[in-house]
Amino acid sequence: MSQTVPVRLYVNGDRHDIDIEPRRTLADALRDDCGLTGTHLGCEHGVCGACTILVDGKPVRACLMFAVQAEGTSIRTVEGLAPDDQQLHPVQRAFWEKHGLQCGFCTPGFLMLVAGQLEEKPETDEEEMRDVLSSNLCRCTGYQNILKASMAAAEEMSG
Amino acid sequence: MKPANFEYVRPASLEEALVELAKDPDESKVLAGGQSLVPMMNFRLARPERLIDINRIPLLEGVESVGDRVVIRARTRHLALQNLSMSTPLGSLLRTGAAHVGHLPIRTRGTFGGSIAHCDAASEWCLVAGLLDAEMTVRSQARGTRTIPASDFFWSIFTTAMEPDEILTEVSLPALDDSYRTGIAEFARRAGDFAIVAATGAVQVVDGVVRDARVCLGGVSEVPFRSAAAEQVLLGQEWSPRLLRDAAEAAADEVDPPSDSHGDGEYRRDLVRALLPRALAGAVR
Incomplete structure (x- = not known):
């Protein structure tokens, strides 16, 4: 078991303070540590695109980025697409x-x-x-x- | 799968990154775009003990003209090259090359220098570096800066002249003037995959005659393959469709491609025959 590090993520405008190992991918951190399971994991090597999210407005593969790398960025997942409960994007x-x-x-x-x-x-x-x-x-x-x-x-x- | 444990280091400057890398070069890897390294780590084909993340270091991105050269800083993302507003034959080659690299979410992260340092012989940027005799600038804490020409840089698959304690900082290319035309053509089974065979050309045609010819092929050897035979056929000749076919035939004779699950050697030879005229036709469009 390697040491965890504190990481602060901003996802869909919400702050998440989590303790994770550096090897935790952003996709796993979103799902398991932030509870945002809308981001799906398919291949885990960047081919299928199921885990695509927006980091600072740009589409990235969340399985090919470590969560520690996303510190300080603005993350958007499928949970943050709709403007409110009544409307869809x-x-x-x-x-x-x-x-x-x-x-x-x-x-x-x-x-x-x-x-x-x-x-x-x-x-x-x-x-x-x-x-x-x-x-x-x-x-x-x-x-x-x-x-x-x-x-x-x-x-x-x-x- | 999930990657093995590693220690994560995020230096704020290149100097700091070089110091961190020098602590344990053999067990450390530099993390730039991560679009090749992280899949390998997820498969546990790579298990570095330390990752030096260079993504927060300033001044490592961008393209600038310096005299008759164009310098591309190592962490320049593929997407920045695809959107490059450089109206020269080199600009056209970089835009077209970037459009062949992976897909949009790969291009937002993956970097020009990372691709070259990773050294997959079918990668567009290794081909462009081979085609234009690029000069790679690398730095280490122990030995400072050195510049390596493409002909000495690419050693074998995933193996370059870089030492484990060195970081690639920039790549310098000749700023081809308007008498040059450039082109790239490749074949892959799915859009965005690494090409089975890729062909690039840069040709200078003055008054209908070829004054300079460069041809570089990917997927036919362990490193980007400059086809001296094709260049010899082209040089000094009058430009014609027939000449393109002759050059492609010479290149196909010259290469000794590997056979693997993506295609046998003869198939790759046929791809050279088919693709090189397309790349060169683009080259004089």
């Missing part, structure tokens, strides 16, 4: 309306990936969106409805 709404998910395991990663892209660049066209979506794996949908949902969200967010 435009990307969430578009996935709902366009049937952009089936089993839902990959969905938090896709939502954060697309939200990160569109908040940075709402005018993303379909060609670029296809390239962005190639970051993450989905074993159910065949991606077509994820693409439709992402473009619908792009239209709403750029309009």
